[in-house]
Amino acid sequence: MSSNSLGYSEQGGETVSELGQEAVPTTAPSASPAFGLFSSDTKRQSSSDDSFYLTSMATTFSVLPEIKKLVYVYLMRYAEEQQDLALLSISTFQRALKDPNQLIRASALRVLSSIRVPIIVPIMMLSIKEAAADLSPYVRKNAAHAIQKLYSLDPEQKEMLIEVIEKLLKDKSTLVAGSVVMSFEEVCPDRIDLIHKNYRKLCNLLVDVEEWGQVVIIHMMTRYARTQFVSPWKEDEEYNEKNFYESDEEQKEKNLKGKKPYAMDPDHRLLIRNTKPLLQSRNAAVVMAVAQLYWHVAPKSEIGIVSKSLVRLLRSNREVQYIVLQNIATMSIQRKGLFEPYLKSFYVRSTDPTMIKTLKLEILTNLANEANISTLLREFQTYVKSQDKQFAAATIQAIGRCATNISEVTDTCLNGLVCLLSNRDEIVVAESVVVIKKLLQTQPAHHGEIIKHMAKLLDNITVPVARASILWLIGEYCERVPKIAPDVLRKMAKSFTSEDDLVKLQILNLGAKLYLTNSKQTKFLTQYILNLGKYDQSYDIRDRTRFIRQLIVPNEKSGALSKYAKKIFLAQKPAPLLESPFKDRDHFQLGTLSHTLNTRATGYLELSNWPEVAPDPSVRNVDAIELVSASIAVTTPAILSPSLVADLEGLNLSSSSVIDVSIPVFVPMKTHELLHRMSGKGLAAHYHFPRQPCIYGDQMVSVQVTLTNTTDEKIENIHIGERKLPSDMRMHEFSPIESLEPEGSITVSMGIDFCDSTQTASLKLCTKDNHFSVNIQPPVGELLLPVIMSERDFKKEKGKLTGMNETSASVTVAPQNSTRLVIVQKVVNVANLGVVPSGEDNIHRFAAKTVHSGSLMLVTVELKEGSTARLIINTEKTVIGSILLRELKPVLSQG
């Protein structure tokens, strides 16, 4: 067995021999040549041998599924290197693309699109287009994946691929949604216009999409929301800006001048509402995605709910903790309040890895405020003693930051840090010195004692940074410690040659400063040091030496600058700001790779700022087809001829829908009372379901309302007033009727989206003088649209809708009801179902789809011997299914 370039495993010989062991016994004779491929070095084979193996490989395709899979894996891995040979297999896949089994179609497409050979691009393109229109959502999902593969193989296909993406975005299946959005993000993330029409659908599907798709969709939605809606934060800001003492009058004026008060776009609200349950996901990536969506898109007051879920993720493995803590660190800088209640969840355990410890420390420091600082400092005390010295040093930094941020505790912290100066560990001492230096700089007024103490430390500390810091401090405040400073300089002059460069520079600095303030004592010392520096090995130090000498030692050549030497050296220096290292990360979108690395990753898409004025929100309306005739009252029912109905269907239904809606089999004339003439003060109203696809939107049920004036006066201005609809329900009301003559009647049509439920739509019917509360309740049979379907399709679809999607009941059928005609008549009277032609006499099938969601509703009536019958309903909408079952039962049993 050769050791390099192995067919299957990309690793050493060991694994291959295992593969051989594993697979050989399972091989059928016809498949054995394929194994030559795994065990031999394909690169060294002559091409005729290769083609032999590959043809044999192609024959294997039809044999064992396991071998087939492995050949696929091989093909995908090596096709790029041996393009000619890979082409041999293409025809097999093309054949499989036409297979009746959807899973075979899908996997053929998957393999075909994974073969990275440019010649087959046109074949791929064609296959993708075909697959995108496939009946099976699973095949369409694979088509969405194939789009990305083709795009990376040949970016010139972009335009064509965008067309396919556009088509797939319209898909209503949850299976497809995640994958197609992924393709969208990869191929054309800037074509935000493709999303508009699908925005609401995606929001509504989101909960049911698989978890990986959810992450991708949420990230895309975040970007979408930032371009399409106005900022929900403005109000808060304005509110804050409002001057407390400003009189109401002034405010009113301001409001008038300014824009109208902020009202959130309902679509914006929809996104925020529909993502909230996902905070409960078991998948950390989904939770993080929702959290960042809230952070970037939701009103400030609503972000609070994400913190609990993020804290929950901290129980997860260290990698998840690491990423989540980073994001919390960024969030906690801007919004302390968010995580303050969970302060203790960030306490460090001695068993945490150092990177987690430091992140937790970072967050604790960000959360520190006057109220909790004392508890925190006590906690920090434990950390300082930690055996993990790197962490101890980080804790000292943190104490320093707390001290500068919270002035009440500056002194306490400083004292604590001074105590640490006597610590045995050098790293701890060094870090303390550095932090104390920074702290003293912020308030140098009365800390002579500390400086003296530190000067004493100089004998023992060896860490260069710490020594340099002490020297700098003494130099800076040499006037406060006039006795010690020259002595320190003397000691340093002695050890100058053995010091680190960093320390040498500070010795030079100290010398220069002392020379300027106390030249009597230090003149010669400084000159000695300058002489040493002149011949130092480091050019940096030689350079500095020359510069300082010219500046401070007066000679005839010294220019005007030396007059200002004191001002230059002993100028008031601004205190350094101790800031969080996470301060600058907030310009990256949370939860992204770029945020974690704090650099722009390839392919990072900037989150745009909120637009000043919201772009037209109506682009998201799916039911945008407003017909001019819509407002004209339809006087007689069923005025539309069947052909016209068919035309309208073509307009309204999205072309990707695989289910063809047919014309209703039967339109019952039954009307329901909306308003009795007695209670309506002479205005009577009836409604009726014409069973036509609604012209106002394809998720609406069309309702015809007939209004009759029974009084002897004109009734004026009949219109719909306030309406109380359950959430999600929408209504397209009829246009107001100016007047209705006595004894006259008029029929108007309206559309109501009942959301596939039998909930009532309550509304106010208003006239010029009165208004009446009325209710429209749809019988369940009217929430359907009939569907044309062959018996075969029916059986296939029914096979998919088993289990919980099936409800059934036995009924005793009245004897006169057992003929086909009667049963069909009875059933379609109750529900708007399409009749499926049936080959069997005793089975009657009906098919329809629900108006709102387009889910199939399959009804089967199976006559048995005796007068019993079995009534089976298969649908995803189990609730409607069971209601329909209940309504159909009495119809069949009664005469």
Next chain:
Amino acid sequence: MIHSLFLINCSGDIFLEKHWKSVVSQSVCDYFFEAQEKAADVENVPPVISTPHHYLISIYREKIFFVSVIQTEVPPLFVIEFLHRVADTFQDYFGECSETAIKDNVVIVYELLEEMLDNGFPLATESNILKELIKPPTILRSVVNSITGSSNMGDTLPTGQLSNIPWRRAVVKYTNNEAYFDVIEEIDAIIDKSGSTVFAEIQGVIDSCIKLAGMPDLSLSFMNPRLLDDVSFHPCIRFKRWESERVLSFIPPDGNFRLISYRVSSQNLVAIPVYVKHTISFKENLSSGRFDVTIGPKQNMGKTVEGVIATVHMPKAVLNMNLTASQGSYTFDPVTKVLTWDVGKINPQKLPNLKGIVNLQSGAPKPEENPSVNIQFKIQQLAISGLKVNRLDMYGEKYKPFKGVKYITKAGKFQVRT
């Protein structure tokens, strides 16, 4: 999305690689090795590493690094979560996720990786679906396969991926129908020197083992659902039902799975079932110290505390320890400086105690801080939060299932500072 995956063992060998797009050279892992060297400890290898052309996102599980190669911006948690899912799947298939298990089943590993990811985007990650596509190896099956010449690939294609319930296999048959729920609660706590609680909370999970035929629709209700403060769900749970009625209603996956994990509201006081009395001191000049630890029960609701193990990470300066345990046995690893004391059951009459002498390296300075003691324990038949399952109802199927609930309380990250 995910470009390639490399599996690397502790000694730095890349023992498996898989590419989903064009091939990325192994040399990209050098950046990872570099970072690993810098980190010294495996725990401290940064999960995200940036290299000139790629980004490496890695996880560390069971002594194996799963290193994935990324080329463009992607949420890092997405990748991390997926890699953990891969490791979970291996665990599920082979019983363990070790290097040997992976090498022994390399064919299945490749098949799994192929199914789990398509072009770098997760395709099938639910264990129920994967098991229909690729049957897990068993000894019996491999014997049968070698005799009959059949393979462990599913002959029939799964329908689960296509149904509305992607987490459940299509045709499930059992003669004994059983549903078991394990309510497992873990106490996370930090106890300070004086024995007072710095921080404590209860994290719980409900793990289920459900073997029910057909398409059962279950609903599980609690006596006191208000206790559950923050819950995360398996995708099978109907969220609306929980929101409105606080009932877990779901069509379960087949087999073992985690139903929910929850946190008990932090307002409740957490009962701490054990206390630790400790004297650990180091003498300045003698390069030795004293060690004396006693563990006793406290607030344990009348149940026995068992499976007690104490681990102490001793300071670096400790050379060895000379201790006597009144109960159980102890080991001290002089390399990692970890002291492990396996106590077993706590007998309230005679409290377990471990004491003796600590020897320090001569000349080394006295350790600054006393080490903290990590405690593990188990209490059977008790959910420390008081959570109780009320009832389990089944709809959709006719048979009577056998139902069982087990409660157990464990120590999570339970740390006593000394």
